[in-house]
Amino acid sequence: MRKNDILKGTLVLLVLRTLASGRKMHGYAITSHIQQISDLLLRVEEGSLYPALHRMEQEGWLRAEWGTTEKKRDARFYSLTAKGRKQLAEEQESWSRLTEGVARVLRGPMEAK
Amino acid sequence: MAWLDRVWNVLRRARLQRDLNRELSFHLTEKIEELEAGGMSQSEAVRTARLQLGNVTKYVERTREMDIHRLLENTLRNLRQAFRALAKAPGFTATVVATLALGIGANSAVFSAIWAVLLRPLPFPEPDQLVQLAQSNPKMKAPFVAPVRLADWNRLNTTFQSMTGYYTEEASEISGELPERLTRAFVARRFLETMGVAPVLGRDFTPAEEHFGGPTVVLISDRYWRRRFNSDPNVTGKTVRFGKTFVPIVGVLPANFQFPRPGVDLWSPSPDDAPFAHSRELTWYTAIGRMKPGVTLAQARSNLAAVQAGLGREFPKTDAQISAAIEPLKETTVGSARSSLVILFGSVSLLLLIACTNVAALLLSRATARQQEIAVRFSLGASRGSVIGHVLAEAFVLSISGAALALLLAEAGVRAFRSLAANLPRVTDIVLDWRIVLYSLVCALFATLACGLFPAIRGADRDLADSARGTRTIFSGGGRAQFVLVGVQVSLAVTLLAGAGLLVRSLQQLGRVSPGFQPERVLTFQVSSSWGETSDMRAERRRVDRTLERIQALPGVEATATTMDLPGIASDYQVELMVEEGRAETEPKVIAEGRAISPGYFATLGIPLLAGEVCREEPGIYTMMVNRTFANRYFRASPVGLHLSQPNNMYLPKSVIRGVVADARELGIHREPAPTVYWCFSPGQPGTHYLARTHGDPRAMSEPIRRAVHEIEPLRSVFDVAPLADQISDAYAENRMRTILLGFFAAAAVLLAYVGLYGTISYSVNVRQREVGLKLALGAMRTRIVGQFLSQGLLVAALGCSGGIVLALALTRFLSGMLFGVSAKDPMTLTGVVIAVLVVSTIASLLPSIRASRVEPIEVLREQ
Numbered sequence: 021m022r023k024n025d026i027l028k029g030t031l032v033l034l035v036l037r038t039l040a041s042g043r044k045m046h047g048y049a050i051t052s053h054i055q056q057i058s059d060l061l062l063r064v065e066e067g068s069l070y071p072a073l074h075r076m077e078q079e080g081w082l083r084a085e086w087g088t089t090e091k092k093r094d095a096r097f098y099s100l101t102a103k104g105r106k107q108l109a110e111e112q113e114s115w116s117r118l119t120e121g122v123a124r125v126l127r128g129p130m131e132a133k
Numbered sequence: 134m135a136w137l138d139r140v141w142n143v144l145r146r147a148r149l150q151r152d153l154n155r156e157l158s159f160h161l162t163e164k165i166e167e168l169e170a171g172g173m174s175q176s177e178a179v180r181t182a183r184l185q186l187g188n189v190t191k192y193v194e195r196t197r198e199m200d201i202h203r204l205l206e207n208t209l210r211n212l213r214q215a216f217r218a219l220a221k222a223p224g225f226t227a228t229v230v231a232t233l234a235l236g237i238g239a240n241s242a243v244f245s246a247i248w249a250v251l252l253r254p255l256p257f258p259e260p261d262q263l264v265q266l267a268q269s270n271p272k273m274k275a276p277f278v279a280p281v282r283l284a285d286w287n288r289l290n291t292t293f294q295s296m297t298g299y300y301t302e303e304a305s306e307i308s309g310e311l312p313e314r315l316t317r318a319f320v321a322r323r324f325l326e327t328m329g330v331a332p333v334l335g336r337d338f339t340p341a342e343e344h345f346g347g348p349t350v351v352l353i354s355d356r357y358w359r360r361r362f363n364s365d366p367n368v369t370g371k372t373v374r375f376g377k378t379f380v381p382i383v384g385v386l387p388a389n390f391q392f393p394r395p396g397v398d399l400w401s402p403s404p405d406d407a408p409f410a411h412s413r414e415l416t417w418y419t420a421i422g423r424m425k426p427g428v429t430l431a432q433a434r435s436n437l438a439a440v441q442a443g444l445g446r447e448f449p450k451t452d453a454q455i456s457a458a459i460e461p462l463k464e465t466t467v468g469s470a471r472s473s474l475v476i477l478f479g480s481v482s483l484l485l486l487i488a489c490t491n492v493a494a495l496l497l498s499r500a501t502a503r504q505q506e507i508a509v510r511f512s513l514g515a516s517r518g519s520v521i522g523h524v525l526a527e528a529f530v531l532s533i534s535g536a537a538l539a540l541l542l543a544e545a546g547v548r549a550f551r552s553l554a555a556n557l558p559r560v561t562d563i564v565l566d567w568r569i570v571l572y573s574l575v576c577a578l579f580a581t582l583a584c585g586l587f588p589a590i591r592g593a594d595r596d597l598a599d600s601a602r603g604t605r606t607i608f609s610g611g612g613r614a615q616f617v618l619v620g621v622q623v624s625l626a627v628t629l630l631a632g633a634g635l636l637v638r639s640l641q642q643l644g645r646v647s648p649g650f651q652p653e654r655v656l657t658f659q660v661s662s663s664w665g666e667t668s669d670m671r672a673e674r675r676r677v678d679r680t681l682e683r684i685q686a687l688p689g690v691e692a693t694a695t696t697m698d699l700p701g702i703a704s705d706y707q708v709e710l711m712v713e714e715g716r717a718e719t720e721p722k723v724i725a726e727g728r729a730i731s732p733g734y735f736a737t738l739g740i741p742l743l744a745g746e747v748c749r750e751e752p753g754i755y756t757m758m759v760n761r762t763f764a765n766r767y768f769r770a771s772p773v774g775l776h777l778s779q780p781n782n783m784y785l786p787k788s789v790i791r792g793v794v795a796d797a798r799e800l801g802i803h804r805e806p807a808p809t810v811y812w813c814f815s816p817g818q819p820g821t822h823y824l825a826r827t828h829g830d831p832r833a834m835s836e837p838i839r840r841a842v843h844e845i846e847p848l849r850s851v852f853d854v855a856p857l858a859d860q861i862s863d864a865y866a867e868n869r870m871r872t873i874l875l876g877f878f879a880a881a882a883v884l885l886a887y888v889g890l891y892g893t894i895s896y897s898v899n900v901r902q903r904e905v906g907l908k909l910a911l912g913a914m915r916t917r918i919v920g921q922f923l924s925q926g927l928l929v930a931a932l933g934c935s936g937g938i939v940l941a942l943a944l945t946r947f948l949s950g951m952l953f954g955v956s957a958k959d960p961m962t963l964t965g966v967v968i969a970v971l972v973v974s975t976i977a978s979l980l981p982s983i984r985a986s987r988v989e990p991i992e993v994l995r996e997q
């Protein structure tokens with residue numbers, strides 16, 4: 021099965037959801053997490069991830085700080101802010117509305133040619 | 134503040150880049166490790182990881198671009214929307230832009246004058262070190278310094294790098310076909326050194342040239358070099374000719390060096406070791422000093438005071454009474470223009486404030502009218518900040534357009550200013566340069582904040598917007614703020630108009646004054662001569678008499694005279710006189726203005742003789758005349774026949790009073806006649822004015838007189854030819870400039886107040902159309918509707934006027950030194966101003982009120 025590149029706009033939702041556990045995670049961990057949870061169905065492109073993280077930090081959804089990993093490497097750890105949590109709720113809501121809408125359209129009768 | 138962070142990131146790109154690089158390299162390391170764990174060889178893992186990660190710098194760029202983008206995007210969106218919205222309201226936009234252009238343009242024009250004249254440093258190196266020095270004496274105000282004393286000061290002080298001095302004369306250069314009048318400065322040693330300039334061509338004077346009896350040489354101005362010598366690089370060694378002497382040129386001074394004043398074309402050494410320069414009593418240098426670096430004015434003053442005190446002990450007879458005065462050169466150059474410029478700047482600043490108030494009122498009306506739109510924005514989730522940003526963007530677009538138009542206006546204004554204020558020092562330096570453009574932009578920024586912020590905050594008021602969500606016509610109190618702003622405008626306009634009114638009244642009063650002499654039909658001119666010629670006084674007097682006789686003989690000339698100072702133009706030469714016949718100690722000292730004139734002076738100017746006879750030049754005795762104030766103040770009986778002398782003045786010896794003449798306003802039309810003595814003595818020294826009373830238009834005589842002088846004095850040039858009335862009028866040019874400009878600003882202020890009031894009432898009429906329609910439908914008289922709106926406008930105007938009067942009473946005292954014949958609180962002027970403003974306000978409110986009463990109830994009610 022082909023790996024799906026993440027739909028534009030959903031990356032933010034996925035990152036927010038990933039961080040919702042409350043754990044502080046670095047960018048690499050976020051990528052691995054999304055890929056693992058989705059059973060490798062979703063692939064996070066690094067080229068989108070870091071700008072997105074940066075933007076989310078600017079919006080005040082994420083907090084970032086430098087720390088050390090277990091392997092004693094410097095990494096930037098991200099965690100969710102209260103604002104981010106609110107944003108997550110909103111995005112989840114709109115996502116489910118979107119998917120439901122799409123699903124209904126797909127289930128609906130085919131137009132006759 | 135997210136947007137602040139973003140700005141920060143844009144500014145701190147280096148740090149952002151470092152952070153991101155570190156983050157990405159961490160990512161890469163982890164990835165490689167994972168791939169290796171999966172069984173890849175190291176090199177392959179690195180390659181794969183890199184491939185997956187892609188171009189690192191691209192991310193960095195992208196991340197940063199995003200910051201800039203979001204910032205720019207928001208701003209651009211706001212600006213775009215503002216443009217679109219404004220294009221839909223061309224009337225509103227045009228009014229606002231024109232108002233701002235007027236306010237900012239006038240302000241920038243006056244600021245350019247302030248900058249060029251008052252603020253800009255003088256065009257010399259380290260100009261703040263330069264000061265003007267003078268010797269002052271309780272008996273006599275003299276701006277000049279004796280050469281020998283200047284040399285002493287220069288030698289004995291410890292706070293100056295160098296001191297120098299100069300005097301000027303009008304020379305007649307005769308190597309061309311016609312004599313050409315040139316202004317020639319004679320400068321003491323160390324002149325170029327003190328001023329801090331060097332010749333761009335040739336050399337400075339040599340010590341030999343600065344000694345008495347040494348060769349005479351001349352440095353020429355860049356202007357003269359270009360005009361006369363066609364920028365010849367080999368000009369040194371060529372000569373200019375004065376009388377019989379050919380003077381070699383040794384160098385050319387830089388183009389921007391215009392000292393002592395613009396128009397000086399020649400500089401020659403003035404040997405301070407000449408025999409006549411040894412007197413401690415004869416003063417003729419205007420002295421300039423350059424202080425040492427770091428020396429303050431106070432230090433220089435106390436140092437020179439000590440030096441002069443020492444000289445006082447050494448030469449008690451001549452120096453004990455004298456003290457040294459020091460003023461910054463900039464102050465003596467431009468100080469006189471300060472009060473006028475400051476007043477004008479104050480006025481244009483008020484005008485700008487009015488313009489801003491006007492625009493704020495208009496924006497407020499607009500914001501209120503758009504409440505519904507804003508309410509929609511809110512309900513769509515716009516934040517308060519974004520709504521404010523939106524309104525501010527509009528104000529910004531308006532201000533910038535206003536500023537652009539203002540620069541065009543300012544350019545025209547600067548040109549008008551230069552011609553109006555031709556007498557102001559450094560007036561030719563007034564130009565629009567980048568500073569003025571910058572200043573206009575700052576004004577525009579100020580205008581944005583002043584005009585836009587209040588309406589923006591009010592317009593973005595959620596409650597107001599909520600209330601407007603339902604029906605458009607539910608409207609209460611929103612107009613109050615506009616009316617307050619209009620009231621403020623009216624009061625500022627009243628203030629400006631009061632100031633202008635007072636100046637106009639002063640000018641009128643000045644025109645009504647009878648000066649005590651008749652300046653009409655009198656032509657004035659000068660004839661070039663040099664100070665050197667004054668060594669033979671008798672020859673000089675013969676020359677002047679011959680010239681006067683020749684002119685007198687011309688048909689169309691009634692009388693001729695000479696004087697050292699033109700009547701009616703401010704000049705001070707106060708002297709203390711001794712009465713030879715004796716005078717009691719108890720009686721007041723005899724202090725008078727002194728003037729040196731030829732006997733024909735009184736006939737030429739129509740000053741009547743009151744007692745005694747008009748002086749003549751008599752052999753063996755000097756004669757003088759006194760005016761009535763002098764006779765009445767100092768003598769109980771007629772002073773005719775008494776002898777007056779001036780202690781310590783060898784130049785004007787003991788003289789006998791031959792007669793008393795009527796008072797004339799010699800010192801200026803605006804000044805009461807002072808006690809005056811006239812020495813009947815026409816020395817013909819440089820600066821002597823010739824007067825000729827003519828039958829008809831004095832201008833028509835200028836050519837015949839020029840030719841007549843040329844016939845008998847072919848080597849001299851005639852210059853400064855102008856009717857006396859014009860000369861006096863020129864002396865009051867600054868008054869006129871102030872009056873005209875302030876009048877213009879006041880008129881603009883009244884116009885703006887008119888627009889403001891008209892706009893606000895119109896707006897109120899529009900908003901309340903439905904109410905008016907209902908009232909009319911219910912049978913209200915149309916006149917009552919008119920009355921309702923009119924009284925609203927007049928109430929605002931009346932309140933504004935009272936505020937304006939209070940403000941005017943507080944501010945016009947700054948004008949008091951410039952007023953003549955009216956008090957700063959002149960009730961007539963203030964009443965006139967209030968009446969004028971009320972009339973304008975009535976018109977401004979009446980027009981929209983009438984429009985309101987014409988509303989057709991049916992249409993309005995149907996429409997809504």
